[in-house]
Amino acid sequence: VPRQLRVGLIGAGIGRSLTPAMHMREGEHCGLSYRYDLIDLDARGLSVSDLPALIDEAEAQGFAGLNITHPCKQAAVALVDELSPDAQALRSINTITFHGKSRIGHNTDWWGFAESFRRGLAGVPLDHVVQLGAGGAGVAVAHATAEMGARSIEIFDLDPKRAQALVEQLQPAHDACRFSIGHDLVAALDAADGLVHATPTGMDAHPGLPLDGRLLTERLWVAEIVYFPIETELVKRAKQAGCRVLDGGGMAVFQAVKAFELFTGMRPDVDRMMQHFNSL
Ligand code: NAD
Structure with missing residues (x-):
């Protein structure tokens, strides 16, 4: 039996x-x-x-x-x-x-993201990471990125209070990573190694891109967490731009x-x- x-x-x-x-x-x-x-x-x-x-x-x-x-x-x-x-x-x-x-x-969300990242984006630089979205999933993936060795993570959220809360929550747990609240996305991406996307934008119910697609250049890796659909607008545009891209399926x-x-x-x-x- x-x-x-x-x-x-x-x-x-x-x-x-x-x-x-x-x-x-x-x-x-x-x-x-x-x-x-x-x-x-x-x-x-x-x-x-x-x-x-x-x-x-x-x-x-x-x-x-x-x-x-x-x-x-x-x-x-x-x-x-x-x-x-x-x-x-x-x-x-x-x-x-x-x-x-x-x-x-x-x-297990944060580990799910980290494990997916280690497999799908092995070896990418993590000195400066830009993250969009500071909701529940955003906290988990920022923790994961810091655990993987990121040196700095700049957080953007349409609601600045959520970005602030994330920084205040995670900074004490991560001495080796500097969390900050982002203000200028163009400048931040210009200095970044990669972009983590943790807003609902791109889901069937919230179609579109979470940022100006012209900001995606092949210099950047892009890690998406939305997975309904797997091929979000962001994943599509980032691939077209020549970025190394991780979709949200692995985390799920x-x-x-x-x-x-x-x-x-x-x-x-x-x-x-x-x-x-x-x-x-
Ligand atoms: P949430 O509503 O708690 O947080 C989303 C945050 O994004 C909010 O703070 C909101 O202000 C912000 N935001 C929305 N649009 C923005 C934009 N254009 N720029 C900057 N900030 C913006 O949602 P959540 O629970 O954190 O989930 C976010 C997404 O992650 C959902 O689409 C969910 O499906 C996905 N998710 C995927 C997995 C997975 O296993 N792959 C796991 C959890 C969540």
């Missing part, structure tokens, strides 16, 4: 998420009876205030763990007993594991790889998960 494992994803508007498919297929390959439920706040007419009850329910039903996504990643931090060190630095979790009566919160796969490890205690086959994701 295969080992039974039940997990789920809590978030809003997650009907098209590819994460359940990735987990269940890999679980099957690993000989598990792996069930991954979508717990969609929108579909159930619920809100973030229902999160405590939803987590209690999953725990009572014997789930091994949960993935947590927008708009619950920050609220979930207060609902676990322990945080991994990364989750503590990020104050945001996308994974909960249940251990008897205790719950541990993890953040690798956050799932790490969550799978946390839920199952097993090492998934990364290439197989990547291939499956690309076929979805």
Whole structure:
């Protein structure tokens, strides 16, 4: 009899998420009876205030763990007993594991971005990085870029308070990297090695480019995190400009790889998960 494992994803508007498919297929390959439920706040007419009850329910039903996504990643931090060190630095979790009566919160988004970056943009310079977007995902990817050895990261956000909050949150955790709030994007890109994009621009619901496309020159590498669609306007333009480009798919796969490890205690086959994701 295969080992039974039940997990789920809590978030809003997650009907098209590819994460359940990735987990269940890999679980099957690993000989598990792996069930991954979508717990969609929108579909159930619920809100973030229902999160405590939803987590209690999953725990009572014997789930091994949960993935947590927008708009619950920050609220979930207060609902676990322990945080991994990364989750503590990020104050945001996308994974909960249940251990008897205790719950541990993890953040696999930042590692997902870092692992995708190490594979897709190996060896690129990281002296000066420009990042657009300082929301929840922006905090995770800026942490990842600093962990990978960036010396300076200049943050731009349409809402300057969010850029400021990111800098104040991450600077104390990274002595070797200088975080700053960007003011002049043209000058910043002129001095930059690469660009990280972490705003929703380019998603099906927010089409377009997050910056003037003429600022993309072949000198820059470009790392995108939007992955609906995989080929965003930014990815297209950056390729046309001759940049080394990373799309957002790798981050989506690798956050799932790490969550799978946390839920199952097993090492998934990364290439197989990547291939499956690309076929979805
Ligand atoms: P969010 O709403 O929390 O933050 C987005 C931020 O971008 C906001 O602070 C907003 O002010 C800013 N912004 C919007 N347009 C801008 C522009 N043109 N220039 C500068 N700043 C701008 O969103 P989030 O949760 O951080 O997610 C951002 C994107 O990342 C989403 O599209 C999401 O799908 C994607 N994402 C991808 C992965 C992955 O695995 N690849 C994981 C998480 C999030």
